Amino acid sequence: MIKESPRACSTAIQRDIVPAGDYYIQIIKQGQTVRLVDLEGNQAADTLFYSANDPGERYSATDTIREQGNLYLTAGSILKTNENNDLLEIVADTCGRHDTVGGACASESNTVRYDLEKRGMHACRDSWMLAIQEHEEFGLGKADITHNINFFMNVPVTPEGKLTFEDGISAPGKYVELKALMDTIMLISNCPQLNNPCNGYNPTPIEVLIWD
């Protein structure tokens, strides 16, 4: 569902650019709103969320999918934890649909999906691995790197049960906005994938804005 935000960029308390292939980790306080902007279009922001007070409680794709009875995320979606609690709500969305089935790219899955020799290529999961190594203060480990959201990605399912990776329905300047319903750690890998159309074979930066 397309829903524009009433928030002006000028009133944000924090603005950051995340280049393609980098990670971004940040605490969003309960009641704060975060906006992710697809600056150049066709980008994928592979994102995980955790309770800041108890990182063992974290975003769960299956709980979210089951509770809303729908595969796609958009304005109005409540993101659920593995304890089936409310973690965040998508309060604005100018893209219309975000994927949470396709998961993140990884060096290991790249060998299967594309070529055994692609293992050396940079991938989202490696960005997350570096993030948890460089930020021990969040208390995250490999077991916490789970099934994520791919903001701006379009992964439709056909009636015959096929999973397809379509060109993005996003475009330059499209955004999604989330309100934190508990203190939340947000961990983004701005996808470096060069092998599929999820980011048009050309990974580009995203912007992160936060409002009180």
Added chain:
Amino acid sequence: MTLDVINPNAAECRYQTTLNSGQHWSLLVRRDIQMTLTDLSGGSNVGMLLYNPTQLSEKYNAPDTLKCQHTFKLTRGHCLYSDMGRIFCSIIEDTFGWHDTVCGNSHSSHIQARWGARNYQQDRNDWHQNGYDSFLVELAKYNLTRRDMAANLNWFSEVGASDDGQLALKRHSKKDDRVTLRFEMDTLVVLHTCPHPLSEAGHYPRTSVQLELMQSQPMAADDPCLNYCQENQRGFENNSLYHFGLQTLYRSMP
């Protein structure tokens, strides 16, 4: 429950047990063993998680499994992938045709809302168990916690999606439907027989599933899982590297 304990390596050796609904089970299943699940009653659901027993952080990865094979449903020919690009097991037989791996588990709150609270005092072993707690119990036996829980499989439950993503539990297996998994590496299998989280059955389902283990046949060159797609061929190459089977790994070289 039977097992040829005199000669457990014999090709004809089998183990079989029956799980009623609401149970949980686990076993370290070795490479080259196959597991057949048969729905003895119809209407069953089997939740399943897979781990590498020598490196428990390597676990079943639903997204990689689906996107590597460009599929939303799981059926014969599909392989079940770990997060490390390897194949835990292959689906070598399936009479049902469409198994779910995106809907996860029921929590106790769902079961209570639909069919009443779990109550051992009153119901003994017919109590209303839920999938999430069942996994927690079984995982604790291996020092695993909720942090280690991944998106699970739901055998015998077909969940389809409409154009706009609305999900529906469309079909359960009928009596005698079965699925056979051939294990391609040693795998810790954790499962429960609790209802599918989208089940709207009038009563808490009372079903039974037979679980059978036996030696598998070696994979042939025309194996349907190996040849399902090029991705699976590369997945098996990763397994060969894991097992250090270099003759397979480099079979494409002159």
